[in-house]
Structure formats: C-alpha cells, structure tokens
Amino acid sequence: MGWTGARELAEAIPGLELDALAHQGEHGIEVELPFIARLNPQAKVVGIAIGHGDLASCQRFAEGLAGLLKKREDQPLLLISSDMNHFATDEETRRLDEVALAALERLDPEDVYETVTDNNISMCGVLPAVIVLETLRLLGGVRRAERVGYATTADVTGDGSRVVGYAGMLFGA
Numbered sequence: 702m703g704w705t706g707a708r709e710l711a712e713a714i715p716g717l718e719l720d721a722l723a724h725q726g727e728h729g730i731e732v733e734l735p736f737i738a739r740l741n742p743q744a745k746v747v748g749i750a751i752g753h754g755d756l757a758s759c760q761r762f763a764e765g766l767a768g769l770l771k772k773r774e775d776q777p778l779l780l781i782s783s784d785m786n787h788f789a790t791d792e793e794t795r796r797l798d799e800v801a802l803a804a805l806e807r808l809d810p811e812d813v814y815e816t817v818t819d820n821n822i823s824m825c826g827v828l829p830a831v832i833v834l835e836t837l838r839l840l841g842g843v844r845r846a847e848r849v850g851y852a853t854t855a856d857v858t859g860d861g862s863r864v865v866g867y868a869g870m871l872f873g874a
Contacts, residue, residue, distance in 0.1 A: 707747050714765035716758060717749070718756055729782035729826065737780075751828045763810075763835035770840060777832045779833045783826020785866030791855040797822045798866040800849070805870060806846040810834040837872060847871045 711717045730748035737744050754762075770776060785798040801824050804816035810831045817827040824830075837843040850869035853863040 703736050706745070709769065710747060710749070711765070713769040715761050716754075717762065717765070733780060733782050749829075751826075751832070754828050756811060756831065759810070759814065759831040760835055761786045762832050763839060766832070767839035768835045770836070776840075779836065781826055781829045781833055783824060783830065783869055785822075785824050786865050787823040787825070787865050790862030791853050791864045794853055794864050794866045798853075798868065801827075802848065802851070802868055802870070805830065805834075806848075808834060808838075808846055808872070810838065829866065834872070841874070845873055847873075 703708060707719055711719050727750045730750070734746065736747060751762075754784075776778070785801060786794045789797065799818060800820050801813075801817055801822050804813045814827065814831045816822070817824050834843065848868060848870055851867070853861075853864040853866045855864045
C-alpha cells in the first residue's frame, strides 16, 4: 500500500482535519525537520498538530492511526515533539518532569494522561504522547522506553528562576 499522506490520515482518523492554519502558531514540527532531513533527505513527513482533547479522543485518534498503519507493509517513524514543564523554577520543573517521565517509562497511555493532568504538569505534548503510546499498544505493544537526554533552560542560561524542561526518549519493541 502506498503512502498518500495527510489526506489518507484525515479520512482514517476521527476528528483529524486538513488545516494549514493549525500549524501557524505551532513550531514543534519545524524543530524536527532539520534532524529528519539530515538523517534521511528523502523522508516524507506528515505533520499533525494536536490542539485540545481528552483521553477518549486520544484513544479514538490512536485507533484510527493504528488501523491505517496495520494496512501498511512499511512502518513509519512516529515522532513526538514536546517541551516538558514550563515556567516554574528549575527545581520544581525537574521534579514535575521526573513525574511525567516516570509515567512515560511505564508505557501506559492512560497513566501518562492522568499523571500529567493530576499533577498540573504543563507538558504541551501530552496528547501526542498518549496518542503515540496508545497507537503502539494497538499495533502490538511497546516494551521499552529509554531516556536519551534531559535538560532545562537553566542548564544553558544559568537562570533557574523560570525554566522549561526538555527530554529525549525512544520507545520500542
């Protein structure tokens, strides 16, 4: 089955719409493009911006995505771009980020959603993270999570009064 891209996704996933305006104020995809281009200049990218939603909408999205991916011979890379906690002190951000990262490492999409929500962690990509974890679960499971990096803006600026956390993670079978 060939990849037809965004239109195929929009037809398969409830609530997903083709909307260029959704990407105007969102830079998460653009941040990843130089890395993707460096690793594979011929890569085809379909960017999806996720606005608001709840756990049930994430599960429906994942069901549609998994259903589409099950039909493919080749499996694409699913990439999430998200900051971690925003604008607390360095100490508080690291504490909250550790709570969120521990939930991600447990590989349970519902746990990730509830942990971030219940602890008021301002992780802007929690919904994409839940969607991808649920998609991987529906495709046969994800068995490992690996942290490959973590820092806050205080590591660069030296100012720990109001920081943003960043983490790199890999998920696999």
